[in-house]
Amino acid sequence: xxxxxxxxxxxxxxxxxxxxxxxxxxxxxxxxxxxxxxxxxxxxxxxxxxxxxxxxxxxxxxxxxxxxxxxxxxxxxxxxxxxxxxxxxxxxxxxxxxxxxxxxxxxxxxxxxxxxxxxxxxxxxxxxxxxxxxxxxxxxxxxxxxxxxxxxxxxxxxxxxxxxxxxxxxxxxxxxxxxxxxxxxxxxxxxxxxxxxxxxxxxxxxxxxxxxxxxxxxxxxxxxxxxxxxxxxxxxxxxxxxxxxxxxxxxxxxxxxxxxxxx
Amino acid sequence: xxxxxxxxxxxxxxxxxxxxxxxxxxxxxxxxxxxxxxxxxxxxxxxxxxxxxxxxxxxxxxxxxxxxxxxxxxxxxxxxxxxxxxxxxxxxxxxxxxxxxxxxxxxxxxxxxxxxxxxxxxxxxxxxxxxxxxxxxxxxxxxxxxxxxxxxxxxxxxxxxxxxxxxxxxxxxxxxxxxxxxxxxxxxxxxxxxxxxxxxxxxxxxxxxxxxxxxxxxxxxxxxxxxxxxxxxxxxxxxxxxxxxxxxxxxxxxxxxxxxxxxxxxxxxxxxxxxxxxxxxxxxxxxxxxxxxxxxxxxxxxxxxxxxxxxxxxxxxxxxxxxxxxxxxxxxxxxxxxxxxxxxxxxxxxxxxxxxxxxx
Numbered sequence: 156x157x158x159x160x161x162x163x164x165x166x167x168x169x170x171x172x173x174x175x176x177x178x179x180x181x182x183x184x185x186x187x188x189x190x191x192x193x194x195x196x197x198x199x200x201x202x203x204x205x206x207x208x209x210x211x212x213x214x215x216x217x218x219x220x221x222x223x224x225x226x227x228x229x230x231x232x233x234x235x236x237x238x239x240x241x242x243x244x245x246x247x248x249x250x251x252x253x254x255x256x257x258x259x260x261x262x263x264x265x266x267x268x269x270x271x272x273x274x275x276x277x278x279x280x281x282x283x284x285x286x287x288x289x290x291x292x293x294x295x296x297x298x299x300x301x302x303x304x305x306x307x308x309x310x311x312x313x314x315x316x317x318x319x320x321x322x323x324x325x326x327x328x329x330x331x332x333x334x335x336x337x338x339x340x341x342x343x344x345x346x347x348x349x350x351x352x353x354x355x356x357x358x359x360x361x362x363x364x365x366x367x368x369x370x371x372x373x374x375x376x377x378x379x380x381x382x383x384x385x386x387x388x389x390x391x392x393x394x395x396x397x398x399x400x401x402x403x404x405x406x407x408x409x410x411x412x413x414x415x416x417x418x
Numbered sequence: 419x420x421x422x423x424x425x426x427x428x429x430x431x432x433x434x435x436x437x438x439x440x441x442x443x444x445x446x447x448x449x450x451x452x453x454x455x456x457x458x459x460x461x462x463x464x465x466x467x468x469x470x471x472x473x474x475x476x477x478x479x480x481x482x483x484x485x486x487x488x489x490x491x492x493x494x495x496x497x498x499x500x501x502x503x504x505x506x507x508x509x510x511x512x513x514x515x516x517x518x519x520x521x522x523x524x525x526x527x528x529x530x531x532x533x534x535x536x537x538x539x540x541x542x543x544x545x546x547x548x549x550x551x552x553x554x555x556x557x558x559x560x561x562x563x564x565x566x567x568x569x570x571x572x573x574x575x576x577x578x579x580x581x582x583x584x585x586x587x588x589x590x591x592x593x594x595x596x597x598x599x600x601x602x603x604x605x606x607x608x609x610x611x612x613x614x615x616x617x618x619x620x621x622x623x624x625x626x627x628x629x630x631x632x633x634x635x636x637x638x639x640x641x642x643x644x645x646x647x648x649x650x651x652x653x654x655x656x657x658x659x660x661x662x663x664x665x666x667x668x669x670x671x672x673x674x675x676x677x678x679x680x681x682x683x684x685x686x687x688x689x690x691x692x693x694x695x696x697x698x699x700x701x702x703x704x705x706x707x708x709x710x711x712x713x714x715x716x717x718x719x720x721x722x723x724x725x726x727x728x729x730x731x732x733x734x735x736x737x738x739x740x741x742x743x744x745x746x747x748x749x750x751x752x753x754x755x756x757x758x759x760x761x762x763x764x765x766x767x768x769x770x771x772x773x774x775x776x777x778x
Contacts, residue, residue, distance in 0.1 A: 210624045212490070215635075224633045230622035232489045233635035235512050238482035241474065245486030245494070246622070248470045249442055253624055271482070274475035 175203045177228045184222050188389025190379030191219060193345040194287055195226055197355040198258070202229065205362055211254040212246050214239040216268075218260035219293040237268025240275030243282045254365055256283035261302040262292045265327040269301075272331065279336030279371040283361045286328070286374065289381040290400060297384035301325040304403055309384070324403065328376045332409045338371030339364050340410040344378045344401070346393040357408075371413065378404045421602055427567040427593040428453035430600050431497065431523055434571035436463045439608040440521075441492035442470040444483035448502045449535040450591040451525035455497070467608050477502040481509030481522070488518040489634035491614040491621025493575050497523035499591075500541050501532060503549075510584055511550030514651075515636025519578035519618075521571070522556075523587045525594035528759035536759025537591030539681060542736035545588045546710040553648055555655045557585040557662060558709040560680040564598035572603065579617065581658055588709060590732065592682035592761060655711075664707035665716050669695070673702030675775055676720050677767070678741050679730040680706045683755070687730050689764035694771065701771060709737070714744035726750040726775035730767055733757060750775060 177199035185191045202211050208229055215223040217236035224231035234242040239257035247255040264272050264286050275282070291309055292298040298311040302324050306315040316324070332340040339361055343354035354377055361373035378400050382392035408416045425433065432454045435443060443463075445455040455473060463469035470487075474480035480496045487494035498506060503524045513520050524545065528538035543549075545558045557577050561567045567589060574585040615623055625631045638644040666684075669691055670676070677687040684705040694701045704720055706713050717740075721727065726749050729738035738753035745751050754770035756762040 209626050212622045212624060214486075221637060222639075224631075224635060228625070228631055230625045230632045231634070232486060232622055233516075233633070233637055234485070235482055235508055238478070238485075238509075241479040241482040242486030242489070244472070245442060245444065245470075245483035246490055248472065249487045249490045249492045249494075250623065270475055271479050274479065 175200045177203045177208055179226055179228045181225050183226060185219065186383045188380070188382045188392065190289070190345045190377065191287060193351055194285065194354070194377050194379065195223065197351060198285060198358055199227055201355060201358045201362055205359070205366065207254050207362065207366070210252070211256070212250070214242050214246070214255070214257040216257065216259040216263040218263045220258055220260060220287065221294065223258050237263050237266070238271055239263065240268065240271040240280070240282070240284065244275050244278070244280050247280055247282050254362060256285060256362070258285045259287070260293070261286070261288045261290065261300045265301040265325050269327070272327070273334070276331050276336045276372045276374065277334045279338070281365055281368060281370070282372055283365055284372055284374045285358065286376045287379050288376055288404065289379045289384070290324070291381045291384040293381045293384045297381070301327070304399060326404070328374065328409065331374060332415070336371045337374060337410055338369055338413050339373040341374070341408045342376040342378060342404060342406050344396070344406055346380065346396055350406070369412070378406065423600055423602055424597055425564060425600050426453055426595060426597050427561070427564045427589060428525065428595070429457045430564045430568040431571060431587070432457035432461070433602060434568040435495060436461060436467055436469060437603055437605040438572040438575060439467065439493065439606040440469055440495055440571070440575070441608055442472075442487040442494045444472050444474050444480040444487070444494070444496050446474050446477045446480050446498065446502060448499045450527055450537070450594050451497050451499045451523070454523065467605070469608065477505035478509070481506035484520045484522075485509055485513055485516070485518060488513065488520040489516070489622050491618030491623060493609070495521040495523070497525065499525045499527045500529050500538070503541065503544065507544070507550035510556065511552055511554060512636050513584040514550070514554035514556060515552060516634050517582040518584070518634065519575070519582050520584045521574040521578055521587065522584060523589065526588065526590040528757065534759035535591070537682065537732065537761060538757070538759055539590055539683060539732040539755070540734070540736065540757065541588065542709065542731065542733060545586050546712065554651065555658070555710055557581070557583060557658060559585065559587050560707060560709050561587060561589055561593055562681050562684045562705060564593065564596065564600045567593060568600050568602060572606070577662060581654055583654065583658070588681070590681050659711035662708060663711045663713050663716075665713045666705040666707060668703040668705065670702035670704065670720065672700050673723065674725050675699065675701040675771060676724045676727045677701060677703045677730050677771070678706070678717060678727060678737070679703060680709060680737065682761070683730045683732060686762060686764055686767055690767035690771070693764055693768045699771070699776070712740045712744070714740065717741055717744035718746070721745040721748045724749060726752075728771050728775050729753045730762070731755045732761065750778065752778070
């Protein structure tokens, strides 16, 4: 019934948006207002637009996006916490003509998986890493992440992150950009239509690099929100992201074609 | 016919991997098994067969590389020694949960902790009872010679792909380091891309329009699904137990006493048998070749024949528990073994038999 009504309503002349076939019809497990859904969609759109959907293998992490394979309509492997870059390394080495990407959060990539992240990039594996940074462990209930800002409250930093006892937020993206194996490094966001468009462009460049067998990792950080973990409404969380996250994690390209961008 | 070589056990594993058509090896150096990756790097298997060999940043990364490669349907393996195997346990649990075929070699050294670099058989519990988290089993093969180090590589991959399950070759520092004559098998070509897709239709190789996507995961948040998955695994382990239990019996026909020993301890026990029989003591050896599944029925059968059983292993007494479970108190079962990297002598084994079983 619903399908029939939709069919009648949606005509070619009034169709302004359709979902890529590379997203399944499964309801997203993400909280309303979370940036993951958008990040998933634009990643899948890029894979479809580049004609890569029969050749792409994705790796889901542990974290909120652990179930990414439920939503992405391609062959995927779920990796142990933090190990996605090691899993991706092996897949790419075994099938060098396939396109391989990891999709990871900040706890996965910048805490427990720091070694795997650093060394996969240092080896210059020809893979794409999509890194969603929302400054918190969302899935386990809002604990402090390596990227949690100073003073930011979480369930394991209930009085705010304290520099003296909890250390500083880790700018892993700047860190890995120093490695020769990092070919393309950029930091983007998905909280406005303009940033979504820019991020999609960056993701396209990342996959294009891999298709062109350019040497090294293409690394796209997406600064995102976690409205439930931050205990805000979606609108408030986007505002908080603009006011607090972006000054510390400034958006823009850091390295293109293996060269640093001077700003 | 293959060709005859004098090789270390570790080198035999490496050469056998190339000849068995293994697609990928991921490892990290640790004594006493580093010759495996050293041999592979020197042999340039990428040129010989197209095999991928990569030195990972850690044992953790190496086993997760094996997980990734196994998920693509290819033959992947790793090797390490005890402290490194502890680090691999997370990945082994994931391999078992996701039902991926892979081979893990453990050239055991003494522990606990950093322990010693000398030989030991103290990782029996870890290998056969789990090691990693969750209800799972791996098939465990115990080579007792350099020849078996070579032969068990292809056997391990056959079993891994037959049951979609990780298989461990549980060796020790004696077998890994000693040199023996080995008859190397002829090379088998690596699977072509088409053969990989045909043999592993579940693998992540890129989703074509004519099939559903392939997903490699060990996660199911719905406990009713997870229970079904666990039950399916249990049925598989029952099948493995029924079909794959392997032993060797030496001098058992007229035996009044029995050694049960695997790996290098089985070699030492063979010499102890000669010493015992020279003194008129009729003792035989039952050598488990598979430690999981454990040859409980064969041990139980021997318990009906002999007056007492000595489990010989370089540990504080691990496999002896499985011997006792199989024997069910029918005859006396005792353990003997040196620990901490000391290798027991045949004379010590004979003395233990006389003291703990015959005289005890």
